[in-house]
Amino acid sequence: MSGAAEPGPAAEDPEVSDPEVSDPEASPRDFVVDLEGFEGPLDLLLTLAREQKVDLTQISIVRLAEQYLDFVAAVRHADLELAAEYLVMAAWLAYLKSRLLLPQAGPADEPSPEDLAARLAFQLRRLEAMREAGADLLRRPRLGIDVFARGRPEPIEANTETVFHASLYDLLRAYGRWHARNREAPVLQVAPSVLDSVEKALERLRRGLGRSPGWESLSRYLPPAILGRFDGDSLVARSGIASTFAAALELVREGEVALRQTSPFGPIFLRPVHRDGVPR
Amino acid sequence: MSDIDPHHLRLVEAIVFAATEPMTVGEIAARLPEGANVEALLAAVQSAYAPRGVNLVQAGGTWAFATAADLAPWLRRDVQVEKKLSRAAIETLAIIAYHQPLTRAEVEDARGVQLSRGTLDALLAQDWIRPGGRREAPGRPVEWVTTDAFLRHFGLESLDALPRLEELKAAGLLDNRDALQTYSEGDPGLHEAHDGPRGVVGD
């Protein structure tokens, strides 16, 4: 964004001390500080407009455009960085100024230069008004500064109910943090295992136990996914069988069920047992 | 005020006084006996306390006791150092307060510059603004509005009490039309220069 290389130290550049732009005593360094003090092109325009010392409704947009362009030229002359938005405004003001000075019929669907100038003036007036309104707000008696809420919460002993407190800010901040954390340090995502676990098998067994009092086939407790389509080769099926069997053994160990198998590799049956070993 | 039950009056005082947070009329009503005229009671308490050192203050829909504003010069000295709000934050707050509901892009238009990170954040952290819904427009951006906590902090009974509201309205400065639109079309001002900042788009 800055201009081409300028010869010599900028401090010796006579353009920098253009009285139009800054204090004649100011060094380029002060100049940088000045520019950084502005919050965008409108802010700069507003400051320049005040130098005209007239009511904003009476302001000369042509004169203002010239002031702005001089300022920008001086900044660039000093080989200083200027944010793109300042340059965009400069280009537009140059265009507006030329149209205001050399009236010519523009395309019919384009606003007239006077209209554009009026809108710019409106925007400057509005920004100034909002600035003053903000200052007015700050001058009001403010809670916690000029005016105080009750300092001490009431110590009443009673049936207390815990109420958790959180603000919308807390909520959004928590989400933002969580999101940022996830993005910065991606957590290893392990897909949920399709294999059956002993825990799940135990849950199935405990849920089903007691529904029928007598012996029933352990195969009833296989995971729903493999029930009915018995495929001994599938890893899923084998894990289901193994975990169901292990879970059944676990329940035997805890004395909750009894197991029975009448022949090698034959079907396995189980039945719930009371704590004292008696069938319930 | 013959319909004011003195017992109810005392209860309203105690209820609002004991609360750790400002209370809505509905919350106060829920703690009073059936049929109590809460609005009238609050008005009675407010006028009873008006000449005192502690006042009953309304902010939007909520009520709380606070020290009288005119005592500020005598009370101010024992306050912790005030957190300074940036100029951008105050300007943004004023723009939202006077023009709400307002999208972020509209705030940027009004200031002619993009909002830096942290400006809305600072206002949110103070609980002075909240998202008030979405604009039925392309992108459905969030609209920002001020909160009752904002009103309370600045001692405003309602948004109608904003300083110089009538004057600004009369001057047409609260109209949203006729401004240069730099940001509200989504592109942060980077476009063909001869179009002007965001092409000086008309309505």
Place this chain on the structure above:
Amino acid sequence: MSDIDPHHLRLVEAIVFAATEPMTVGEIAARLPEGANVEALLAAVQSAYAPRGVNLVQAGGTWAFATAADLAPWLRRDVQVEKKLSRAAIETLAIIAYHQPLTRAEVEDARGVQLSRGTLDALLAQDWIRPGGRREAPGRPVEWVTTDAFLRHFGLESLDALPRLEELKAAGLLDNRDALQTYSEGDPGLHEAHDGPRGVVGD
């Protein structure tokens, strides 16, 4: 009481009201203009408030305002203890709010840690989440969703009003750093000082 300055009377009220602890006569005197008769002022305030719902109470050499003792039966049922939500709970709530419906296991996946018992309990007790049905998946786990009470508490008109990711980012909230750090990086839109995140308290 001809020696009672009405201005001093109001000051005493405001000072005692705003104090975070009951105050001694000496502490009150230190904040009043020289020569004020603090004892007489306190007695005057006490008698002025005696018939009201709020009284000036002396206890062990200190003075404080308190709700009138005879109103206790009407106030007692309303007492609530405010606690800040734990960081785990607020994060869980935020994740459910943005991604609902979610099962417990999905919340745990998202946060990378198991949920402690109290976390969902606290959100449930607050009526901010509720079971919204069951996931058609093995085990048919409960799916959690947020409630209308959640929307009310956080001042949201609908879930749609939650700022989107890019809006959070723009507001400076999409950030893993502490607010304190964020605020000290010289961005022109920032506070000069900040309390840090309110309410994000670890368990």
